[in-house]
Amino acid sequence: MTQNWKDKFVFRIKKLLGMNVFLCDNCKWNWRGACHDTARPNATKCPEYTRRGS
Numbered sequence: 001m002t003q004n005w006k007d008k009f010v011f012r013i014k015k016l017l018g019m020n021v022f023l024c025d026n027c028k029w030n031w032r033g034a035c036h037d038t039a040r041p042n043a044t045k046c047p048e049y050t051r052r053g054s
């Protein structure tokens with residue numbers, strides 16, 4: 001519950017600052033053959049997220 005509240009707060013702040021809030025944009029699985037998550041390409045929370053280049 002606390003984590004959820006914190007995630008929402010961080011998300012709002014980032015959005016207000018005009019920061020990129022979508023994880024998929026710099027995730028290395030962001031292509032059709034690799035990711036079947038229905039949240040792609042607009043996931044804001046994802047346990048499979050891996051930064052591109054790592």
Ligand code: SF4
Pocket residue numbers: 023024027028029030031035036037039040041042043046047048049050
């Ligand atoms: S693994 Fe998650 S963050 Fe990466 S492309 Fe798929 S939905 Fe987006």
